Amino acid sequence: MATLIDPTSFVAAIAEWNADRDFPLPWFVTDVDPGALSLPSAFDAYVARLLSEREETTIRPAGFVPMTTLWWAEGDRLLGRLAIRHRLTPALERAGGHIGYDVRPSARRQGHATAMLAAALPIANALGIDExxxxxxxxxxxxxxxxxxxxxxxxxxxxxxxxxxxxTRG
Known part of the structure; x- marks a missing residue:
């Protein structure tokens, strides 16, 4: 049974997304160097950055809002990632929304995106997002x-x- 987990490992999935030529590269992959993440200190820094993005006080680039990033995994295999944006900017109201998700290429068409979104909705509700x-x-x-x-x-x-x-309520 797959579940949402906090970030722990995804170097292989990043490489797979980078190699996929059938779909546009997910935005969150563009600032990740899979080679660098193989170093424990670099990976720890990346995870710390993801976790800090949840906080309103974190300094972030223009247009970015606090967001909770979670990884969808089965055992130790990352299947996808999901981000819940805590609030919206006018640009996110047009394109982006509260929740974005990506499934790694080798795990697509297996129901993971549907299950990921279902698992994320109560978390969004707990963040104060009714719809x-x-x-x-x-x-x-x-x-x-x-x-x-x-x-x-x-x-x-x-x-x-x-x-x-x-x-967001079942």
């Missing part, structure tokens, strides 16, 4: 199905992005 805004590209049928399977209600388009509200 989570999720967005996906209009052409991303798989993500649309994940959101709708979790009770997502289509509320309109913002450019090429479909916007959904998903209740």
């Amino acid at each position: 989570a805004l999720l967005t996906c590209d209009d052409t991303n049928t798989a993500s649309r199905r994940v959101i709708e399977a979790n009770g997502g209600r289509f509320v309109g388009m913002a450019g090429p992005k479909r916007r959904y509200l998903v209740p």
Whole structure:
């Protein structure tokens, strides 16, 4: 049974995302050097940064808001990652939303994204988010199905992005 876990290891998954040419590279992968993360001190610093991003007082680049990053794993194998943004900026209201998720290429089409989102909704609720805004590209049928399977209600388009509200209470 897969569950959400705090960050512990994902070097192999980062390399897999980097090698995948069928999908755009997830934004969070672009600032990660898998080779550097093989060093315990670099990995510890990366995990510390992820954990600090949860705090409102953490200094962050413009446009970034506090967020909780969790990893979806089965045993010691990372299957995906998920980020819950604690609040939204106007830009995130148009494209991004409260929750973003990525499944590593070798674990796609196995129901992990649907399960990850379901597991994240109570966490979002505990953060004070009653309805989570999720967005996906209009052409991303798989993500649309994940959101709708979790009770997502289509509320309109913002450019090429479909916007959904998903209740966070079961």
